[in-house]
Amino acid sequence: MSSFTLYNYVLSGNCYKVRLMAALLGVEYDTVAVDFYPGFEHRSEPMLALNPSGTLPILTADDMVLTETQAMLGWLAAKFDPTGRWYPADDPVVSGEVLQWLGVASRLTGSVGAARLHAMLDWPVDGEAVRKDALKELQGFELLLTDRVFAGQTWLVGDHPTIADIACFPYVALSPDAGLEHDGFPAIRNWLYAVRSLPGFVTMPGIHQLHELREGAHG
C-alpha cells in the first residue's frame, strides 16, 4: 500500500523536494501528474477545490491535505524516520535552527525559483530584478554555509542532513537555469556535492546523478 499521494509536476523544484525526501527515506508513494505548464492545470477548478491557493505540490494522505512544501518535508520525516535525525525536534535550539532554514528555503524558492521560471518559461516578471534578488539570496546562503565550513560541518544543522538541507537544495542547485553559476560559491558547490552523494539520491531535469558514484560505470 502506498503511503501518500503527490500531485506532481516534474520540472518543479518544490515537487522535487518531496520526491527527494521520500526517496532518501525509502518511502513508496503514488503520483498524479499535473500539467503546470502549458496547461495551468493547477489553477483548474478541481485542483483549486483541493488546494485553494493554486500551488504545487499537493500531498494527500488519508484525510490530510498538505499544500506547503516545507510542511510536507516535516511530515515525511516525522512519520517515516524513526531515528529522528532528519527532523530533530527534541532540542529547542536545534529545532529553531531547522525551522529557520525552512524560511531560508522559502526565500530561495521565491527568488531563484522566480528567476528560473522567468529564464525557462518567460514568466511575466521583471527579469533583471528577480535575478538580482536571486543573486543576493545565493550570496547570503554562501555566507551562512561558509560559517558551517568554519565550524568544520558539512550540513546546515548538526552533523547529519536534515529536512533543512533538502528544503534548500533544489533551488540552489537549479540556479544555473537562471544564469546564476556556482563558480564563485565554493561552500555551495561542496554542499551540493554532499547532498548529491547521499544514498538513495534521485534526480530531476537540471540536477544529475554524480557520474563518479555510479556503480560500475566506466565512461
Added chain:
Amino acid sequence: MSTLPVGLSRDLSAKRVMRATVGGQDLVVWRATNGEISAWDNRCPHRGMALSHGFVRGNTLACLYHGWHYNGAGTCTYIPAHPDLDPPATIRTNRFSVVEQDGVIWVRTDGEAQAPDLPGGLEPLRVFIVAASADQVQCGAAQVPYEGQMADAGAVLHFGAVSVMLLLSPLGDGRTQVTTLASAGLTVAQRSALSRWCEATRRHVEAQQEEAA
C-alpha cells in the same frame, strides 16, 4: 598575465572538479585521487565541451560528453567508443601551470606559475566575487570598518590584532574574484565576523560602482 589565485586548496578535495576563470580564460581545475592538481583550458579536445562538467576516475579526468579520459599530463588515455585503441599522443588538453602555496591554488596562463611570497601569519579565510575591478575592490576595502575599526590602507589591512589580505583575480568580465587571507588561529566567531566584513566590502564597492554609473 601574472600568477593569480583561482581558489583555496581546502575547497577542492581529491577527486573533485571545479570551474574557474582568470583574466577571461575559462578553466577546469581538478584534483586527482592521488592529490595532484591540474588546471586546463575548459575545452575537451574531442568536441570542445566544458571539461568542468566531467568527473575524476582514478588519476584521470573524464569528459561528461563522450567519456574520453585525460591524465595529469593532459594526454588522452581512453576513448570509450574505441576501448582497444591506444589514443594518439597528439590528443592533449591545453594545460596551464598551477601551484599550491599557502593554502591557495595559483594559476598562470602564459608561463610558469610562481606564487608570491606572502607575509607570514596568514591563512585562507574565504573566496568571493565582486562586480567591480581589482583596483576598485582594493580601494573600497580600506574604507570598510571591522568591528568599528578602520584599517590603514596597504597590502595587508590591520584591524588591531586581526589582519586581512585580499588577493585579487580579475575575471575578465568586469568582476573580480577575491581570495581572502586572515590572521592564523582566529576563533570561529572571528572568522565568521570577518566573513561578514567581506560581504560588507562587496556591498560597499558595488554601491560605489552604481553611484558612479
